[in-house]
Amino acid sequence: MAFWNQKKTAIDPSPKTHPPAEKPDEKRAADIPVKSQSGTAPSTRGGLPNLAQIKYIIAIASAKGGVGKSTVTANLAVALRCYGANVGVLDADIYGPSQPGMLGATGERAQAVGSEIAPVTKHGVRFVSLGLLQGDDGPVVWRAPMANKMIQQFLANVSWGSLDYLLIDLPPGTGDVQLTIAQSASLAGAVIVTTPQDIVTGIAKKGIKMFETLNVPILGVIENMSAFVCGHCGKETAIFKGAGGQRLSKEHGVPFFGSIPLDPELAASGDEGLPILFEKTETAVGKAFLNLAQTLLTQIEQGASDATRALEPEKTELSLTGDLLIHWPDAHKSIYRPYTLRVHCACASCVNENTGQKTLNPRTIIPDIRITTVGKIGRYALSLRFSDGHTTGIYSFKRLRQLCECESCSGLRKES
Numbered sequence: 334m335a336f337w338n339q340k341k342t343a344i345d346p347s348p349k350t351h352p353p354a355e356k357p358d359e360k361r362a363a364d365i366p367v368k369s370q371s372g373t374a375p376s377t378r379g380g381l382p383n384l385a386q387i388k389y390i391i392a393i394a395s396a397k398g399g400v401g402k403s404t405v406t407a408n409l410a411v412a413l414r415c416y417g418a419n420v421g422v423l424d425a426d427i428y429g430p431s432q433p434g435m436l437g438a439t440g441e442r443a444q445a446v447g448s449e450i451a452p453v454t455k456h457g458v459r460f461v462s463l464g465l466l467q468g469d470d471g472p473v474v475w476r477a478p479m480a481n482k483m484i485q486q487f488l489a490n491v492s493w494g495s496l497d498y499l500l501i502d503l504p505p506g507t508g509d510v511q512l513t514i515a516q517s518a519s520l521a522g523a524v525i526v527t528t529p530q531d532i533v534t535g536i537a538k539k540g541i542k543m544f545e546t547l548n549v550p551i552l553g554v555i556e557n558m559s560a561f562v563c564g565h566c567g568k569e570t571a572i573f574k575g576a577g578g579q580r581l582s583k584e585h586g587v588p589f590f591g592s593i594p595l596d597p598e599l600a601a602s603g604d605e606g607l608p609i610l611f612e613k614t615e616t617a618v619g620k621a622f623l624n625l626a627q628t629l630l631t632q633i634e635q636g637a638s639d640a641t642r643a644l645e646p647e648k649t650e651l652s653l654t655g656d657l658l659i660h661w662p663d664a665h666k667s668i669y670r671p672y673t674l675r676v677h678c679a680c681a682s683c684v685n686e687n688t689g690q691k692t693l694n695p696r697t698i699i700p701d702i703r704i705t706t707v708g709k710i711g712r713y714a715l716s717l718r719f720s721d722g723h724t725t726g727i728y729s730f731k732r733l734r735q736l737c738e739c740e741s742c743s744g745l746r747k748e749s
């Protein structure tokens with residue numbers, strides 16, 4: 334059995350109309366298997382122990398600001414809670430943190446416990462935001478390295494405890510913060526939020542491309558502000574022309590999760606800090622969020638994609654000689670020398686992201702380098718730590734299969 338086999342989340346098919354209150358951590362901790370492997374320390378999600386007890390980390394991304402990504406994150410979190418999942422939200426939109434307002438914690442502060450930040454809980458959702466550390470009036474002028482440092486602290490120092498889902502509300506764009514999160518947080522995948530307009534889907538494509546480059550599966554596309562439903566006569570009016578969300582999903586071959594109508598009540602609920610599912614489950618918007626949550630749960634349960642699943646190793650182990658062994662689902666076994674894997678590291682410090690040229694000088698790697706830890710990232714990659722202290726290497730299953738050095742695989746490579 335694979336060392337990281339994950340237990341399925343028990344989905345409550347009939348969601349509660351109100352999100353249930355927080356459950357004690359201990360109850361869930363037993364449900365979540367700690368990943369371990371023979372001969373090495375338990376996996377800590379790429380060296381981040383505070384994320385180790387989170388089953389699925391999902392980035393909510395939009396590439397463009399103002400399309401409703403934070404609104405979707407807050408309401409989706411509460412909708413997942415209605416299905417009985419333990420949910421957290423990391424507000425990584427540090428240039429414009431809006432989760433404290435949307436989740437009803439304006440003016441509250443997160444507590445520091447030693448060197449750790451304790452999340453605030455609202456509507457049964459644990460969350461952390463820069464707005465809980467510096468308040469709403471603090472400066473949001475960050476140079477990229479500072480922003481990145483803040484995000485690294487969020488990833489390393491928040492005491493989440495055990496969670497089924499952590500939703501990360503990404504800032505708009507495809508910059509350093511997005512890259513750091515995609516490379517460090519062991520994402521199960523990303524959900525893309527767009528509006529129907531071409532101009533927005535054009536920018537959303539860049540976000541999809543970024544995740545594809547980083548081998549992060551796109552779980553689905555959500556179209557927000559799809560149509561305005563008149564509260565008096567029920568007539569639908571498409572304010573923004575186009576069916577951008579559906580088109581985006583078709584063009585990229587990723588699932589379409591659904592649409593959320595444009596509804597003044599949703600905007601008001603965000604301003605009031607009372608997520609729509611708190612009172613208005615029966616509205617079109619309330620139902621839309623419950624449907625989205627169910628689709629996401631199903632999608633996660635089924636695995637990120639068939640293609641990814643077909644490539645997912647059955648088992649990985651470190652041999653007594655320090656080689657990495659991978660048992661593939663087709664019964665093939667690959668054996669990798671640590672040196673080979675270190676040389677082929679494709680992280681941002683070993684390869685120039687823009688040109689694709691290798692910047693790592695293989696001569697700087699000691700021949701008897703060892704792999705100290707093997708972790709799993711979502712259902713698509715392994716993260717490897719090496720004895721030279723290198724920790725940022727992410728090896729997608731696809732790439733690992735390509736790197737197999739056995740006679741039949743290298744023979745096939747020569748033929749093709």
Ligand code: ADP
Nearest residue numbers: 398399400401402403404558594595596600603
């Ligand atoms: P982003 O995180 O993409 O910058 P926000 O979630 O902050 O966007 O949303 C921007 C504004 O649009 C907010 O005032 C929010 O309340 C409003 N909004 C978002 N989605 C909807 C919707 N479906 N209907 C009405 N207002 C919405």
